[in-house]
Amino acid sequence: MNAPLSRTAPAQGAAPLITAKGITVTLGGHDVLRGVNVDVQRGEILTIVGPNGSGKSTLLRALTGAVRPSSGTVTSAKGLRLGYVPQKLAIDAALPITAARFIGLPGRVSRDEATKALARAGASGLENRQMGDMSGGQFQRVLLARALLTKPDVLLLDEATQGLDQPGSAAFYRQIEEVRETLGCAIVMVSHELHVVMAASDRVICLNGHICCEGHPETVASAPEYRALFGTGTMGALALYRHEHNHSHDPAGADACQDPACGHDHSHDHGPAHDHGPAHDHGPAHDHDHDHTHG
């Protein structure tokens, strides 16, 4: 299920489900996004990575139409159905509501539909469980089940595994791949966990207000250029992807990117061998065969 070659092939060449062309989004007087171009193809898993405040959530919201660009356009295929899994959702733990009832809100959903959606989200058997009693992973799966009720053409996830541990995140993303296999929907996800989502992604976009770089993760995994794209921006996660170690990673420079327009410090060592000293191997990242879209 997790093997790249067994993936449902994204519908290359078909009309995109969502097209953002040269969008600039201005919030609070600042250009949060500048001249961003994104196509979402049917059946693909597209991951958006980038440092805190780089506009990932804003881009997701612009793609859904929840945020209007100040320039550029976002167009969607006619009748497009969207599903959305938020970063987190606060539910009063004291509120007595079962998973089956929760995913049925606000509309009416039959017990059968709720059960099927929970099964697709890998949350079978949780129908009668109180939402307040769920583990973080179970809770996110119920949110996923809720998003799947609309049978979305595009499922959007905004750091849906925040708060989960690594095995929990990895299991969640495997579930996402399964959802894609079953429903054939496109998936657009924001994640900080590049090491975890890498295996599940067809394409990765590195965002920092503009698109720094984008590409196919498998193609670029062996390319030397990709190693320089993220400094310690994954908090060492890329190194962890390759092998376990327990030294600390400096979260500073979280937005290191090879693109000089990003303005990051690239003076640290990106040598091919992983070094357990302060200079880290930056592991898999992205393709430099891309269009730069600087605003």
Ligand SMILES: Nc1ncnc2c1ncn2[C@@H]1O[C@H](COP(=O)(O)OP(=O)(O)OP(=O)(O)O)[C@@H](O)[C@H]1O
């Ligand atoms: N409604 C708003 N008004 C003003 N500024 C906003 C608004 N929403 C977001 N911003 C600003 O836009 C920038 C991008 O925010 P966004 O949430 O899109 O980033 P992000 O990459 O998703 O960040 P994070 O990784 O921290 O979730 C931030 O500087 C944020 O403060």
